[in-house]
Amino acid sequence: MNKVSQSALAARLNRLIDFSPVIIALALAMLVSSILLIALDADPLAAFSAMLEGSVGSENATAETLVKATPILFVGIGITIAFRGGMINIGGEGQMIAGALAGVTVALVLGEARVPADMAKTPGAFDLIIVTLSLLGGFLAGALYGGLAGFLKAYFNVNEILSTIMLNQIAVQMMNFLLNGILLDPSEAGFNNIPKTARLVTAAQLPRLSLPLGDPWLFARTRLHWGLIIAIVLAVLIYIFLWRTSLGYRIRAVGENERASSFAGINVKRQMMFSMFLAGGFAGLAGVVQVLGLQYRLQTDGSPAGFTGSAGFNGIVAALFGGLNPIGAIPASAFFGGLLVGAQKMQRELGVPASLITAVNGLVVVFVVSSEIFIQQRSKRRVSVSEEEDG
């Protein structure tokens, strides 16, 4: 009995200690960033305080952080499912685009139908249907796009890392093609030719989100939207799905040990496709929520990250940072959202080049992720110490 409680205490202590590499990683990232900043004649202290202020220093800053965090969280949940299923999904970007393209099409078409029916812009049941169907369309398109990589892996043993990266390229070009073609905003045609769709009608938009704290309500004057709530609810649901249902059990079983799973009668190929299907679906939701909640149209500058803002990649980091647990992905996404928003402020305040901001972001990611790997290996070493006696 005493032994058990002792080891429980030791485990708790270990977890505390295990947290330290993350802090050290952050400190190291700040240190290297400081060197870069000093080299550019900028005051690191001022830079970091600008960053902090820019991310959580005001109501609007906090809201912007959460706005940025929302697509990262959606993608992060999906990546978590894929990783738990043993699939390394690098295709968040492409799946986001696939979801956005499908979602915006549904929203535009249904929105057209809605407008003549009811010119008065009162939110009604039909609005909810438009939004729901658009979200579903986005989910499905992303899911099929991700599921394609899963299918190729399951039946033709095509490495999913390679196929998803390739599919990212295809999605970007497909978006550029469609946004310059049939999806192009009619008012833009033959004018600026900025690749973007028409603006969604109000009925097809996700409502803004505010909290009943103070007057006016908290976040009432910000761009925060309901996408955040949807993402958080889904994170909790996916946690239950993965750890409390037989479907999730099978995904995790295949991810941990394909051979034992197939021995137990689990259809491994089907699970591979299913986990990639869900992962793609969540990335697709990230894409369509950006359109319905924030931009109210799909637009890009033609560059690969022109629409996604690299959320498809940042979601991978958030998933890892969140310990491959959908609930853990919530704070992790908020952290990376804050980093992105804070960096913009830093750029404005100090006038340092934009590329430095990217570098600072990258440093944080590199150090934090390598600390993650460090922790994993250390716990592996601990285990191997206790296992060695079995040899």
Add this chain to the structure above:
Amino acid sequence: MAEAAKIASSLLPTGHQRINQLEMVGIVKRFPGVLAADKIDFNVKAGEIHALLGENGAGKSTLMKMLYGLYHPDEGQIRINGVKTIIRSPQDAIQRGIGMIHQHFMLVPSLTVAENIALGMKSSRGLRLDLDVVSRRVLELSEIYNLKVDPGLPIWQLAVGEQQRVEILRALYKGAALLILDEPTAVLTPQEVDGLFRILKQLADDGHGLVFISHKLHEVLEISHRVTVLRDGRRVNSIPTSEATRPKLAEMMVGRPVLLEYEKNPPDPREQRLALEGVSALSNRGTVGLDGVSLSLRGGEIVGVAGVSGNGQQELAQCISGLRQVTAGSVEVDGIDVTNAHPSKLHAIGLSYIPEERMIDGVIKEFSVAENYVLQDHAHPKFTTARIFMLFHKIREACRQAIDAFEIKTPSTETLVKSLSGGNIQKLVLARELSRDPGVLIAAQPTRGVDIGATEYIHQRLLQERDKGTAILLISEDLDEIRALSDRIAVMYEGQIVGEVENKDVDIEQLGLLMTGGG
């Protein structure tokens, strides 16, 4: 002074200093939550083979890793020739004349013998390699110790026994006076074991000290001069081997008398449960793995499949359990044709399988004990609502019952399987496979790497199942196990069944001949 002079003069045939006496005194080592070594005393003399015996987890490897500088004792001291010594690292240990042969060889397959031995050592010619010097010295050493190895051959061309000789040569090359051998026979064929024992005896005669780690009683009795038995991190006793017997050693290891032979009820064979008709299959390398195997199994009997490793036993088990494509022939369970059926169908009609590679095929290491217990039944109506939502309280309850019934040692149902010992993992697999009350049980190497206590338990369980009327196919490379449990014995050689005999009138010589294709 005179003592010191005597030590200095007593050189080994390699020209290195002897270790006349190595002592470990009051060694304590703690790992988080475990006391791995609890005030252990241990000593080895020059010219002695000292066997270190104990179950998995008794602390054998931990103790020797401290001697080799891989771990550091929390308390106690190590004395070499009476001088207190602190061994900081394996390099340090090697310099002091201590060598260790690991269970898994540390050789680079694509490099030659000489290159492997030279690896990590300074060349006598600075930046240029001195492989010819190394080769000459290797030949010299293999001459002295009768360790025939060609220094120019790449490792991958060598048989396992030869690779082990290279490991020993490397240790001697580096000046080992004391050799630690960690379960050196685990990977060898019986003939290779004989060869190894000859080498070990000669090394001892030449003045080397040897520590022989094992859990196989008959080997310890055959090769060692003294035996030290460890249990749960403590030293039980050290006795001269001449005073040891198998039952006595087994009792010291387990802490209670152990049955080494079983009382068996007379066989009561019933209706036919499993029938194989001309089954053929490919091996992993695409060669013929199984070649027209026919076999029938009735309820209430255990049929043992004997054979030297790699003669189709694994393919046979996998063909029956739906994990390998059958290319010709048929498999029937209870009269139903299940040739190439999906494993889930086989589970449903009452076939259970204890896989050979339990850590890879049998369990998911990162899952908890409870989660592993329902690997097949995770969506069974009794454990789910609507086959979707898993009822973990029911799963834990069933798992707790199995833990009690099968005496599985685990802190809780939520413990990850990777932290259990091999014997307890195997008991968990057995509990799970028997929980479905199978009509046919395929048990592949059910006790390999499992400690004596758990082995005894698993054997008793298999006999109970047999008496209940289950048809059991026991595939094992351990002839003692086959003979202790089986009613009939089938011998496999090169993918075929080359002989089938009743266990009661079996002749061990004849079995041996069949196993090597000489029947």
